[in-house]
Each structure stands twice: as structure tokens, then as C-alpha cells.
Amino acid sequence: MTHPLHIIGGGMAGSEAAWQAVQMGVPVVIHEMRPKTGTFAHQTGDLAEMVCSNSFRSDDNEQNAVGLLHWEMREADGLIMEMADRHRLPAGGALAVDREPFAADVTARLQAHPLVTISGDEITALPETGPVIIATGPLTSGALAEAIAAETGQDSLAFFDAIAPIVYADSIDMSKAWMQSRYDKGETEEERTAYLNCPMDRDQYEAFIDALLSAEKTAFKPGETAGYFDGCLPIEVMAERGRETLRFGPMKPVGLTNPHQPDVKAYAVVQLRRDNKLGTLFNIVGFQTKMKYGAQSTVFKMIPGLENASFARLGGIHRNTFINSPTLLDDQMRLRSKPHIRFAGQITGVEGYVESAAMGLLAGRMAAAELRGETLTPVPHVTAMGALIHHITGGAEAKTFQPMNVNFGLFPPVEGLEGGRRGRKDRYKAYTDRAKAAWTEWLGQTTLDAA
Incomplete structure (x- = not known):
């Protein structure tokens, strides 16, 4: 049997990482300290609990970068988007979610999967062997945050939410x-x-x-x-x-x-x-x-x-805490000093439920592929996923690195827009058309059947 992938943290990123890995035939162990050890913001022990807003923001995949990210995650059979759609609430053009049944269904789906084990222990130190994904989010426990800071040689950056x-x-x-x-x-x-x-x-x-x-x-x-x-x-x-x-x-x-x-x-x-x-x-x-x-x-x-x-x-x-990802992570989201450890979610410096889940999706696929003796091709920078991972693993300026939502400013410019495509609506449509084509091609090359 394939060596299990250990995922520390059962939020949006950890849940999505686990789902993607088991879909590729790789067993996972999710280490989630709640409800035994709580946080300021969480109310339950469910996985993928929404602690702030109940909105995934705009669902427009032709004129909005986060809507495009929704589309890419749906195309990749993402668990978070499936459950968000199942528990959708009326919110105009936004994707708002009925938070309690959403989290309960994410938890139930993962608990029922034969390749998933959920452990309630709190991880207080960096594991010495892997593979491991740290997806503890912005409310990382104090002991683990100190261990991360000790390994990286710098204090974790922080902001208030x-x-x-x-x-x-x-x-x-x-x-x-x-x-x-x-x-x-x-x-x-x-x-x-x-x-x-x-x-x-x-x-x-x-x-x-x-x-x-x-x-x-x-x-x-x-x-x-x-x-x-x-x-x-x-x-x-x-x-x-x-x-x-x-x-x-x-x-x-x-x-x-x-x-x-x-x-x-x-x-x-x-x-x-x-x-x-x-x-x-x-x-x-x-x-x-x-x-x-x-x-x-x-x-x-x-x-x-x-x-x-x-x-x-x-x-x-x-x-909230996050790491200085541009200096600490490689393009496979691995910690440079301990490459058996990957980071995913808000702790990497992406902001928002969807962005966190998206980085979990990529980390889960990358870790699972590595366990299978394969390496995924780089995610195209012209996609929403690619724009985010490029930003946190080298595209951002390390000295001024701060949490970032997905936005079209992270995308490479579209060639030829200086001609007939001058309006913002046309420009954004060009970004999304290009991204969808590139994401579809990347999925076709890298999606693996479950073993």
C-alpha cells in the first residue's frame, strides 16, 4: 500500500487536499485538534468550518477572478465547491453557503471514505518524516507556530482578522x-x-x-x-x-x-x-x-x-499568522529546508475560503503524485490556480509580502488587448477564456485515476 499522506489541519485547505489525494488512490490521515483543542473563532469540531463570512464571493467565472477560481475547482472535482453548491443560499451573483450543513457534509464525506483516517490529536512539532501537508490556517496553535518559526529562522508574519x-x-x-x-x-x-x-x-x-x-x-x-x-x-x-x-x-x-x-x-x-x-x-x-x-x-x-x-x-x-512563502516554499509548495513538508491554505499567505481550498487542492495533488513516483507539471500561470501559486512561491516581493485574494492583477497580461479589446469587460473575458483553456489542458495531462 502507498505510504499515507499526513495532513495537519482540517479546514478548507486540509479537507480539499485530503479529498484530492484519496481520489488519486493515496491514503491520508487528517490531524484536526478540534474539538478537543478549540480556537477563538471555531464553534464545532467539523471539518471545513466557516468561521467568518458565509460567502465564497462572486460566482461569475467570466468577469471575476474568484469566480474563475470556482470554475477551476469544479472542473477538478473539488469537494469544497461540490458542497458549497449543494448548500448554496440566495445571494445575487455571489456564492453564499449554509455554513453548518456545509461543514457537516464535508466531514461526513471524508469520514466515509475508506482511505481517510481522522485523528483528533494536536500536532505541536514539525514531523521529521513525511510526506506532510501543514494546512493549519491562520489560527495555527501556538506550539506549532513556534516550531515553524524556529525552523524558518524568523517569526511568522501576522495580521488581524x-x-x-x-x-x-x-x-x-x-x-x-x-x-x-x-x-x-x-x-x-x-x-x-x-x-x-x-x-x-x-x-x-x-x-x-x-x-x-x-x-x-x-x-x-x-x-x-x-x-x-x-x-x-x-x-x-x-x-x-x-x-x-x-x-x-x-x-x-x-x-x-x-x-x-x-x-x-x-x-x-x-x-x-x-x-x-x-x-x-x-x-x-x-x-x-x-x-x-x-x-x-x-x-x-x-x-x-x-x-x-x-x-x-x-x-x-x-x-492570524502566515509564513513568508516566497522565501520559504519552492514551486511544489514544499518547505525548502524540509522538503517532506508542504504548506497549504491561508498560512501560505492566500486570503479567503476559496483561495485556501484551491491551494489545498494543488498541495494534495502534488503530494499524492510524489507518493506515486510522479511529478505534476507546473500549473500554468495564466490560470487562477497558477496565478496564486506563482504569487506565493516567488511572484510576490518577499519584503512586503501580505495576504492576497485572487485577482486579475496576479495574471500575466493577455497579448493583443491593446488593439480592439480595450474595455475592462473584454479584457477580463480574455483572461478567463485563456485560463479555462490552459486549466483544461493541464487537468487533462495531470489528472490521475484512483488506484
Whole structure:
């Protein structure tokens, strides 16, 4: 029998890595310390638990880089995308997921596979033999993080991440709020009414900003100097950048018409997105926060429609860690100093559920191929997968390396666009057409039948 692949961490990346490996006939052992050893953000012991947003972001695979990444993962028979599609919630053009059954189904699928073993032990040191994939995510346990730092000769880089609050739907005043996706986006009525909207006039907005800026915040511990990831800034940090910042960000009022007052244009709008299939929970979009719990309840109840809101979960902030991948990993995602160890997921410096799972997909395939005595050809840089792996394993500037979502800025330019293809829509379509062709070809060359 093939030597087993050990995967440390059962989040998005670890789960996807395990699935890809067993599909290639390689047995895996998933080491997941939860629920025996918990974290600040996790609530369960399920694999692939969604701890922040429940959104996989845009599902448009012709005009959006993360939508293209969705497409590539589906083409590779990715488990995470299969389960996300199964538990999809209405969210306009975004892919939102009913988080609890999603994680439960990922867990059940892996538990049922004859080549998968799940161990509940916490790994506190770097294994001396392999093959191993470390996919512990941004909430890597302290002992393992110290072991990684000791091996790499440098402290792990870090940033702070924030979580948005979740509200019980039946506590929202629908005489003030209404259901509508921005610009009525969506093919069905359910999609066109996927978001719940709470309007503010100018006075309400100004009072809200004042309260937000003066609210008591969670203080960092002495010596904590990490910055924020720009894609997940606390709402009060955005407000500190200017009083109008939120009106051009998560509270922008465009594309929405209040049916209660159709002739009155809102000065700002707070949107909530469905958080479960039953529609009993809604998360406040873009409202990640570091306010203390008491302050959150007071400030968020200033939002029209949320005056009597009951919160299933308040927001919070936690420290995330990631390694300086451009200096530490080779193009097969192996640790240069210990090549029997691969890294995958957010700990490598990609940001987002989908990006993390995508790096798990590649790490799982690479490790499984190596166990079978094969080496996968490099992933084309023109694909979303290739753009990400190239960025973290050498494309990024090591001195300024920070977590990154997939975006078209990571892709090589498309030749010939300076002629007739000048518009952004045409340019993005050219990127996605090129990527799909290259990804299909790469899958055809490298996909292995399960043994």
C-alpha cells in the first residue's frame, strides 16, 4: 500500500487536499485538534468550518477572478465547491453557503471514505518524516507556530482578522427594512431579493459614525504590532479613514429602492445577507468589528430596522499568522529546508475560503503524485490556480509580502488587448477564456485515476 499522506489541519485547505489525494488512490490521515483543542473563532469540531463570512464571493467565472477560481475547482472535482453548491443560499451573483450543513457534509464525506483516517490529536512539532501537508490556517496553535518559526529562522508574519455579527431574522423590523439585491441582480426572484436592507438618512448616518468612532474597542496585547488585511477591515477602522468612507463601501446606497418610501433616496444602506438556508439568521455585510460586545449591541441597534435586534453571534477580532512563502516554499509548495513538508491554505499567505481550498487542492495533488513516483507539471500561470501559486512561491516581493485574494492583477497580461479589446469587460473575458483553456489542458495531462 502507498505510504499515507499526513495532513495537519482540517479546514478548507486540509479537507480539499485530503479529498484530492484519496481520489488519486493515496491514503491520508487528517490531524484536526478540534474539538478537543478549540480556537477563538471555531464553534464545532467539523471539518471545513466557516468561521467568518458565509460567502465564497462572486460566482461569475467570466468577469471575476474568484469566480474563475470556482470554475477551476469544479472542473477538478473539488469537494469544497461540490458542497458549497449543494448548500448554496440566495445571494445575487455571489456564492453564499449554509455554513453548518456545509461543514457537516464535508466531514461526513471524508469520514466515509475508506482511505481517510481522522485523528483528533494536536500536532505541536514539525514531523521529521513525511510526506506532510501543514494546512493549519491562520489560527495555527501556538506550539506549532513556534516550531515553524524556529525552523524558518524568523517569526511568522501576522495580521488581524475580524468577524461580522449575525442577527436573528425574526428580530428585524421589516416595516423599515426590505429585501432586495443591489440593482435587482439575479436570475430568480429569490436571488433578486437575497439581501435585507436597512436605510439611513443623513442625520442617522452621522449619528451612527459618531457612535462608531467613540465606541469602546478591544485593545491589543502588549507587543502585538500586526496590521489588518485590507479585504477584511473592521468597520470602525474604515470609518477612521474618513466619515464618508462607509458610504462608498459596505453602506453604499446605490442600486436599491426602499418600497416603504420609494421616492426617498437613502443616504446610506446597511445590507444583511442570509446566513442559513432556513432564513432565520442574517449576517451584517462588511461589518467586521473590534468593538467590545456591549458597544456592538448599542451601536448596531442604531441602524433602522435593528432597534430590537437579537444577535446570534457578535463580532470579534483575532490574530492570524502566515509564513513568508516566497522565501520559504519552492514551486511544489514544499518547505525548502524540509522538503517532506508542504504548506497549504491561508498560512501560505492566500486570503479567503476559496483561495485556501484551491491551494489545498494543488498541495494534495502534488503530494499524492510524489507518493506515486510522479511529478505534476507546473500549473500554468495564466490560470487562477497558477496565478496564486506563482504569487506565493516567488511572484510576490518577499519584503512586503501580505495576504492576497485572487485577482486579475496576479495574471500575466493577455497579448493583443491593446488593439480592439480595450474595455475592462473584454479584457477580463480574455483572461478567463485563456485560463479555462490552459486549466483544461493541464487537468487533462495531470489528472490521475484512483488506484
